[in-house]
Amino acid sequence: MPSDTSEVFLKFNNVKKSYDQKSLVVKDFSLDVEKGEFITLLGPSGSGKSTVLMMLAGFEGVTGGDISIAGQSVTRTAPYKRNIGMVFQNYALFPHMTIAENLAYPLQVRKMPKADVKERVNEYLNLIEMGDFGGRYPGQLSGGQRQRVALARALIFEPTLILMDEPLGALDKKLREQMQYEITRLHQKLGFTVIYVTHDQTEALSMSSRIAVFNDGVVQQCAAPAELYERPANAFVADFIGENNFIPGKVVKIAQDQATVAVSGGATITAVASEGLREGGDCVISVRPEKLFIQPTSHAYDNEVKAEHVTHYYVGDFIRYYFKFANGTEINIKVLNDLAAPDFKEGDEGTLVWLTKDCIAFPT
Ligand code: ADP
Numbered sequence: 001m002p003s004d005t006s007e008v009f010l011k012f013n014n015v016k017k018s019y020d021q022k023s024l025v026v027k028d029f030s031l032d033v034e035k036g037e038f039i040t041l042l043g044p045s046g047s048g049k050s051t052v053l054m055m056l057a058g059f060e061g062v063t064g065g066d067i068s069i070a071g072q073s074v075t076r077t078a079p080y081k082r083n084i085g086m087v088f089q090n091y092a093l094f095p096h097m098t099i100a101e102n103l104a105y106p107l108q109v110r111k112m113p114k115a116d117v118k119e120r121v122n123e124y125l126n127l128i129e130m131g132d133f134g135g136r137y138p139g140q141l142s143g144g145q146r147q148r149v150a151l152a153r154a155l156i157f158e159p160t161l162i163l164m165d166e167p168l169g170a171l172d173k174k175l176r177e178q179m180q181y182e183i184t185r186l187h188q189k190l191g192f193t194v195i196y197v198t199h200d201q202t203e204a205l206s207m208s209s210r211i212a213v214f215n216d217g218v219v220q221q222c223a224a225p226a227e228l229y230e231r232p233a234n235a236f237v238a239d240f241i242g243e244n245n246f247i248p249g250k251v252v253k254i255a256q257d258q259a260t261v262a263v264s265g266g267a268t269i270t271a272v273a274s275e276g277l278r279e280g281g282d283c284v285i286s287v288r289p290e291k292l293f294i295q296p297t298s299h300a301y302d303n304e305v306k307a308e309h310v311t312h313y314y315v316g317d318f319i320r321y322y323f324k325f326a327n328g329t330e331i332n333i334k335v336l337n338d339l340a341a342p343d344f345k346e347g348d349e350g351t352l353v354w355l356t357k358d359c360i361a362f363p364t
């Protein structure tokens with residue numbers, strides 16, 4: 001994050017939004033975005049992500065706060081003057097126009113000379129590897145092809161800022177992954193800035209330079225994908241990003257950012273102490289399924305808790321085990337599929353082990 005604010009390209013400053021003059025659906029949103037970043041707004045449905053995009057695009061006014069682009073406030077600027085490219089889930093191509101005409105449209109609106117339009121349209125058709133499709137109509141394309149055209153149409157007038165609201169939501173998994181790659185490739189090649197909205201955490205993790213996790217109109221954490229995954233700021237983020245087990249307990253001691261936690265049933269666990277944790281307070285320990293191991297294991301460990309095997313199943317690249325602590329807490333474990341995978345029957349006792357650095361204690 002630059003301390004020199006002149007480097008900030010896009011700035012949200014304490015932005016608020018209410019649709020009914022009573023409740024705020026975006027509560028106090030502040031974010032500095034550098035040129036060329038790929039920022040994803042990630043969160044459950046109704047958490048305020050699209051509202052933020054709509055305010056940035058200018059289709060919704062702000063209830064409070066300010067948005068600026070390149071140092072200029074745009075909160076009173078008409079949408080078309082903000083020069084922002086947009087891609088939505090429902091492609092919104094003009095059905096009566098050919099693909100080439102669809103791509104030419106934003107250039108014609110901006111009064112580009114005819115010869116230049118033709119050249120630019122061909123360039124962008126080639127960029128999305130659809131050089132031969134210029135004469136077709138949207139109805140003659142597959143969903144994935146239409147979405148590539150929609151992407152090209154948003155990029156073709158070379159805006160510095162592109163907004164995408166769940167653009168891949170209507171595509172099946174395989175196509176979605178191809179398009180994620182396609183968007184990332186174009187972003188790296190052309191260097192525009194992206195604000196991307198999704199509720200799909202895998203998509204967010206694989207595409208973004210930073211992710212802002214929304215819940216109920218409030219950003220819970222804004223960080224690079226690896227940091228969000230490895231160091232979630234609170235239990236909401238730990239639960240929303242990836243998978244986690246949650247073990248309730250009581251904090252016995254905190255020393256050097258490490259918490260000693262007593263778990264009902266007699267076990268003691270050491271965990272990384274998150275901000276706000278207090279000795280004597282209640283907490284919940286989060287530990288990811290892939291960070292747990294079942295004894296005997298060649299992995300090093302700090303924590304060791306006995307548990308009863310409930311069930312397990314084969315998932316191909318890994319095996320998922322379910323165990324239960326003496327206090328009833330259910331724990332799931334992902335073990336990479338190799339031939340040495342332990343064989344348990346329901347009711348068998350096992351010992352689960354993991355490292356202190358791989359679990360975090362959050363206050364509750
Ligand atoms: P998300 O994109 O994260 O699913 P939205 O920004 O669409 O969330 O919605 C946030 C909240 O604002 C929701 O409670 C939604 O019902 C409400 N909302 C969104 N758009 C409007 C609107 N045009 N009028 C009134 N309420 C709206």
Ligand code: MG
Nearest residue numbers: 049050051197
């Ligand atoms: Mg939305």
